Amino acid sequence: MALWAGRFTKEINENVNAFNSSLSFDARMYKHDIMGSKAHAKMLAQQHIIDEESLNEILTGLNEILHEIETGELLFDPTAEDIHMFIESELTKKYPVSGKKLHTARSRNDQVALDLRLYTRDEMKEIKDMLINLINVIIEQASQHLETIMCGYTHLQRAQPITFAHHLMAYAEMFYRDITRIEDCYERMNVSPLGSGALATTTYPIDRMYVATLLDMDGITDNSLDGVSDRDYAIEFASALATIMMHLSRFSEEMILWCSWEFKYVELDDAYATGSSIMPQKKNPDIAELVRGKSARVIGDVSTLLTMMKGLPLAYNKDMQEDKEALFDAIDTVKLCLPVFTDMLKTMKVNKDKMREFAAKGFINATDCADYLVKHGKAFRDAYKTTGQLVAYCIEHDFVLETLPLDVYQQFDTTFEESIYDAISLDTCVMNRKVDGGPSPVAVQKSIEKMQKKVKTL
Numbered sequence: 001m002a003l004w005a006g007r008f009t010k011e012i013n014e015n016v017n018a019f020n021s022s023l024s025f026d027a028r029m030y031k032h033d034i035m036g037s038k039a040h041a042k043m044l045a046q047q048h049i050i051d052e053e054s055l056n057e058i059l060t061g062l063n064e065i066l067h068e069i070e071t072g073e074l075l076f077d078p079t080a081e082d083i084h085m086f087i088e089s090e091l092t093k094k095y096p097v098s099g100k101k102l103h104t105a106r107s108r109n110d111q112v113a114l115d116l117r118l119y120t121r122d123e124m125k126e127i128k129d130m131l132i133n134l135i136n137v138i139i140e141q142a143s144q145h146l147e148t149i150m151c152g153y154t155h156l157q158r159a160q161p162i163t164f165a166h167h168l169m170a171y172a173e174m175f176y177r178d179i180t181r182i183e184d185c186y187e188r189m190n191v192s193p194l195g196s197g198a199l200a201t202t203t204y205p206i207d208r209m210y211v212a213t214l215l216d217m218d219g220i221t222d223n224s225l226d227g228v229s230d231r232d233y234a235i236e237f238a239s240a241l242a243t244i245m246m247h248l249s250r251f252s253e254e255m256i257l258w259c260s261w262e263f264k265y266v267e268l269d270d271a272y273a274t275g276s277s278i279m280p281q282k283k284n285p286d287i288a289e290l291v292r293g294k295s296a297r298v299i300g301d302v303s304t305l306l307t308m309m310k311g312l313p314l315a316y317n318k319d320m321q322e323d324k325e326a327l328f329d330a331i332d333t334v335k336l337c338l339p340v341f342t343d344m345l346k347t348m349k350v351n352k353d354k355m356r357e358f359a360a361k362g363f364i365n366a367t368d369c370a371d372y373l374v375k376h377g378k379a380f381r382d383a384y385k386t387t388g389q390l391v392a393y394c395i396e397h398d399f400v401l402e403t404l405p406l407d408v409y410q411q412f413d414t415t416f417e418e419s420i421y422d423a424i425s426l427d428t429c430v431m432n433r434k435v436d437g438g439p440s441p442v443a444v445q446k447s448i449e450k451m452q453k454k455v456k457t458l
C-alpha cells in the first residue's frame with residue numbers, strides 16, 4: 001500500500017502506478033533527498049517537534065540507507081512512486097516509530113523542489129570544472145600558436161589575417177561566459193524552498209533558515225506557492241547548458257571543416273577520430289559531429305521545460321515531474337560532450353603551413369593596402385576604391401597583392417612606394433593589429449593572461 005493510501009479503498013492499478021512513477025529517473029537524487037531529510041529532521045528536533053531519540057533513529061536510518069544504496073545492498077524498488085517515497089518507506093521499515101515522524105511539517109512538493117536544487121547545485125560545480133578544463137586546454141593550444149597566421153572569415157569568405165591563437169581564444173571567451181551564466185543561475189537557485197509545505201507552509205513552528213544553513217544554502221524562498229512551483233532555476237540552467245552546446249557546436253562545425261581535405265588545418269589524433277566501414281582512406285571527425293548533433297537535444301530540453309511550465313496554474317502540478325528527464329538529459333549530454341571534446345582539442349595537430357598557405361590567397365590584406373593609402377594622405381573611400389581596382393587587376397592577371405609589380409601599383413596611385421610590400425605582408429597585417437582584443441601576438445597574449453587570471457578566481 002502507498003504511504004498516502006488512507007482514503008483509498010483499492011490498490012492503485014498496476015499500469016497507473018508504473019505511469020505515475022518517477023523512480024526510474026529521480027532515483028539519481030537519492031543522496032540529495034537523504035541530505036535534505038537529515039537537515040529537516042535536525043530542524044524538527046531543534047524546534048522540539050520531534051524528540052532527540054527519534055532524530056537519532058532517523059539519522060542512523062538515513063545514513064544506513066545511503067550506505068546500502070551506495071554499496072548496492074539496497075536496490076531501488078521499481079514499484080515505488082518516487083525516490084522520496086522509496087527512502088521514507090525504507091526508513092520506516094527500519095525504524096517504524098521514528099520513520100513515520102520524518103514527514104512532519106513537510107510535503108513532497110517542497111521536498112522535491114529542494115532535492116532538485118541540491119542535485120542541480122552539484123552538477124553545476126562539475127560542469128563548471130569541465131569548462132575550466134576546456135578553457136585551460138584552449139589556452140594551452142593558443143599559447144603555441146600566437147604567431148600562427150590564419151585567414152579570418154566573415155560570411156565564410158576570406159576576410160582578414162588573424163592568428164590561430166586569436167581564433168581559439170574567441171571560444172575561451174564564450175566558455176568563460178558560460179561559467180558566469182551558471183554562477184549567476186546558482187546564486188538565484190541556492191535558496192531553500194523547504195517549509196513551503198504542499199503550498200501553504202505549516203502550522204508547526206519550523207525554522208526554515210536553520211535548514212537552509214545546514215544545507216549550505218544562502219537563504220530561503222519568500223513565497224510558499226512560488227517555493228513549490230518555481231522551476232526557473234531548471235530552465236535557466238538548461239538554457240545555460242544549451243548555450244554551452246551551441247558554443248561547442250559552432251566549434252565542432254569549424255573542427256569538421258578544418259579536418260576536411262579542403263582545409264587540412266588540423267589533424268585529429270587517431271584515438272579521437274574514426275574510420276569508415278567501407279572507405280579505407282577515411283578519418284572522420286565523429287566526435288565533433290556528434291557534439292554538433294547532440295546540441296539539438298539540449299536545445300530541445302529547454303523547450304520541453306518552458307512548454308511544460310507555461311500553462312501551469314499555481315502551485316504544484318504533477319506535470320512538473322516532467323522537469324527531471326529534460327534537465328537530466330541536458331546535464332548528461334553536456335557532461336558527455338565536454339571532456340571528450342576537450343581531449344580531442346588537446347591532442348589535435350595543427351598544420352601551420354596549410355593555414356599560412358590559405359592566408360596568402362584571397363586578398364585578405366586588401367584592407368591593409370587601402371589603409372596604406374590612407375596613412376599616406378588619401379581618404380578611406382578613395383583608397384578603398386583604388387584597392388578594389390587593384391584586386392580586380394590581380395584576379396585578371398593572376399597576381400596577388402604581394403606579387404604585383406610596383407609600377408602597376410603606381411599606375412593606379414602614385415602614392416604607392418616600395419614600402420607597400422612590407423605594409424601588406426601578412427606578418428605586418430597581424431603584428432600591427434595591436435588593439436586590445438585584436439590578433440597580434442602581443443594583444444592575444446594579453447587576453448590569455450587576462451583569461452588565466454579570471455579563471456583562477458573562479
Ligand code: ARG
Nearest residue numbers: 022082108109112318320321
Ligand atoms: N515525484 C514527484 C515530482 O517529481 C514528487 C512530488 C509529488 N507531489 C505530489 N503532490 N504528488 O514532482
